[in-house]
Amino acid sequence: MPNTTKVTHSIEIKELLQFADRTIQVKKGSYLFQEGMEAEELYLILGGKVQISKVTQDGRELALRICGENDICGELTLFTDAPKYLLSALILEDAKIAAIRKDVIEKEIFHNPSLAFEFMKWMSDHFRKTQTKFRDLVLNGKKGALFSTLIRMTNSYGVHKDTGILIDLPLTNQELANFCGTSRESTNRILNDLKREGIISIKKGKILVHDVDYLRQEIGCENCPAVFCSID
Amino acid sequence: MPNTTKVTHSIEIKELLQFADRTIQVKKGSYLFQEGMEAEELYLILGGKVQISKVTQDGRELALRICGENDICGELTLFTDAPKYLLSALILEDAKIAAIRKDVIEKEIFHNPSLAFEFMKWMSDHFRKTQTKFRDLVLNGKKGALFSTLIRMTNSYGVHKDTGILIDLPLTNQELANFCGTSRESTNRILNDLKREGIISIKKGKILVHDVDYLRQEIGCENCPAVFCSID
DNA sequence: AAGCAGATGTGAAGTTCATCATATCTAACG
DNA sequence: CGTTAGATATGATGAACTTCACATCTGCTT
Numbered sequence: 001m002p003n004t005t006k007v008t009h010s011i012e013i014k015e016l017l018q019f020a021d022r023t024i025q026v027k028k029g030s031y032l033f034q035e036g037m038e039a040e041e042l043y044l045i046l047g048g049k050v051q052i053s054k055v056t057q058d059g060r061e062l063a064l065r066i067c068g069e070n071d072i073c074g075e076l077t078l079f080t081d082a083p084k085y086l087l088s089a090l091i092l093e094d095a096k097i098a099a100i101r102k103d104v105i106e107k108e109i110f111h112n113p114s115l116a117f118e119f120m121k122w123m124s125d126h127f128r129k130t131q132t133k134f135r136d137l138v139l140n141g142k143k144g145a146l147f148s149t150l151i152r153m154t155n156s157y158g159v160h161k162d163t164g165i166l167i168d169l170p171l172t173n174q175e176l177a178n179f180c181g182t183s184r185e186s187t188n189r190i191l192n193d194l195k196r197e198g199i200i201s202i203k204k205g206k207i208l209v210h211d212v213d214y215l216r217q218e219i220g221c222e223n224c225p226a227v228f229c230s231i232d
Numbered sequence: 233m234p235n236t237t238k239v240t241h242s243i244e245i246k247e248l249l250q251f252a253d254r255t256i257q258v259k260k261g262s263y264l265f266q267e268g269m270e271a272e273e274l275y276l277i278l279g280g281k282v283q284i285s286k287v288t289q290d291g292r293e294l295a296l297r298i299c300g301e302n303d304i305c306g307e308l309t310l311f312t313d314a315p316k317y318l319l320s321a322l323i324l325e326d327a328k329i330a331a332i333r334k335d336v337i338e339k340e341i342f343h344n345p346s347l348a349f350e351f352m353k354w355m356s357d358h359f360r361k362t363q364t365k366f367r368d369l370v371l372n373g374k375k376g377a378l379f380s381t382l383i384r385m386t387n388s389y390g391v392h393k394d395t396g397i398l399i400d401l402p403l404t405n406q407e408l409a410n411f412c413g414t415s416r417e418s419t420n421r422i423l424n425d426l427k428r429e430g431i432i433s434i435k436k437g438k439i440l441v442h443d444v445d446y447l448r449q450e451i452g453c454e455n456c457p458a459v460f461c462s463i464d
Numbered sequence: 465a466a467g468c469a470g471a472t473g474t475g476a477a478g479t480t481c482a483t484c485a486t487a488t489c490t491a492a493c494g
Numbered sequence: 495c496g497t498t499a500g501a502t503a504t505g506a507t508g509a510a511c512t513t514c515a516c517a518t519c520t521g522c523t524t
Contacts, residue, residue, distance in 0.1 A: 054367060056371055056452060057452045058452070060371065062367060062370065062371055064363075075356075076356075076359070076360060078352075078356055079349070079352055079353040079356045079357075080353070080356065080357070086360075106349075109345075109348070109349065109352065110345045110348075110349055111345065113341075113342045113343065113345065113348065116341070116342075116345065116348040116349075116352070117311070117338075117341065117342055117348075119352070120310075120311055120341065120348070120351065120352055120355065121311040121312070123352065123355050123356065123359065124307075124308070124310055124311045124312065124355065125311075125312070126359070127308070127355065127358070127359050127362070128308060128318070130359070130362065130363060130366075131296075131362060131366075134362075134363075134366035134369070134370065135286060135294060137366070137369075137370050138294065138366065138369050138370065138377075138413040139288055139292065139294055139413060141480070141481090142480075142481065143480090145370075172500090172501065172502090173501075173502070173503095174501085181370040181371060182481080182482085183481075183482050183483075184501095184502090185481090185482075185483080185484095185503090185504085186480090186481060186482070188501095188502065188503065188504085189481095189503085189504080191502095192502090192503075192504090205501090220288060220289045220290070373510070373511085374510075374511065375510090404470090404471065404472090405471075405472065405473095406471085414511080414512090415511075415512055415513075416471095416472090417473085417474085417511090417512075417513080417514095418510090418511060418512070420471095420472065420473065420474085421473085421474080421511095424472095424473075424474090437471090465524100466523100466524090467522100467523085467524085468521105468522085468523080468524100469520100469521095469522085469523100470519105470520085470521090470522100471518100471519080471520075471521100472517100472518075472519065472520090473516100473517080473518070473519085474515100474516090474517085474518100475514105475515090475516090475517105476513100476514090476515085477512100477513085477514085477515105478511105478512085478513080478514100479510100479511080479512070479513090480509105480510080480511075480512090481508105481509085481510075481511090482507100482508090482509075482510090483506100483507085483508085483509095484505105484506085484507085484508105485504100485505085485506085485507105486503100486504090486505090487502100487503080487504085487505100488501100488502075488503070488504100489500100489501080489502065489503085490499100490500085490501075490502090491498100491499095491500090491501095492497105492498090492499090492500105493496105493497085493498090494495100494496095494497085494498105
């Protein structure tokens, strides 16, 4: 029975699009969904940026991901009868988004092995990203949390320049702090240390990382493939 | 096309057993697999306990899960061509374990929609557990990390007694600390505070939690279903 | 019963981080 | 161009946590 032939699968995750119910345009600053809202759809981002985060009872915010083109969000309640979103999705940049009904996706996955396979692969990759990210946060202190976040952002939204990698997203200190579970002030101090050491520089709210290797080394990065080391 | 009929699925995750290559007995103290080993199988625990953890370059250990009967481990490299285990699996209690070849599982999932569905459901649940656990670690400091770990252990391995819930696992301070990313000393101090306040007591290396609600309240627990709040 | 190894308990000192306070910078707008 | 709101920068203070050191306890072995 065991057979080493590789299973081949011919579709990609963005082909979920064909099961979309509708496509929507959402403006920067609004929410695609919020914690506690009835969860009946999951979303495929066609353009723009969406930040997924969790708000605590005492008003702090933990940012988890920034999704861009071809990312999926709102997937957490699939395969359960949990009726409500667990996280909130804030639009960071005007976005075009396909909405896919949960029941349709579940049914489709049941009948379409290629889609099921591709979706599982996505979940698996997504799990690894999340786990390694949190591992960095827990094991390397607040500095490590920030370094890890910066590295991931270079992998997801980095643009290569002569002098380093530009993270092509406008980010305030507070927004970065939300990804790290730190205070705005701590984030600011660490960023300034990095500036003084020439590791990064900041222009117009965007961070240019001159020396990613320094950041990697400081958190004992094991150079896992970039697909598992991203912020999306 | 959209149809609200609930998809029904008739198998459970333990039916993976039918695809097992072999069943093995593993002794306490040995490793089922270790980081960096060639990963060709995933495992279904039939009995005993297995702790999954990550060892850092500087020798610290972050414990992630304790798996018991009907749990799956070694699943992280499924659906990728990553050839090596990313974590280590230490046997805490003599275990009986079914080994299932990755290529067999991938193929089977491709051809068996019920299995695929059930496996996805497992992955989805597992993701939620992991994410909420880490959220607790990051948002509520080391004390919150320990409280969260204790709560999860009562859900996974708790036995109800007159005076509270007994976590039926022998755990040293160091082992608990490894789950929280803290030092042994900090864990010890927090545990002693809890003892003095009558929240817990410890007998023969096992923790009896008298007041789970106190722990829940301190970390702003949102009372999610126990299936998402466990340590396995 | 004595001895030993591993686990627990706890003070003291140092580091990391959050919080509060306040000053400065920057971009947008009349 | 001056005003203003929001963002950044930085000192000071205290809380949280780690580290080191050492004492004590506990269960196991001979």
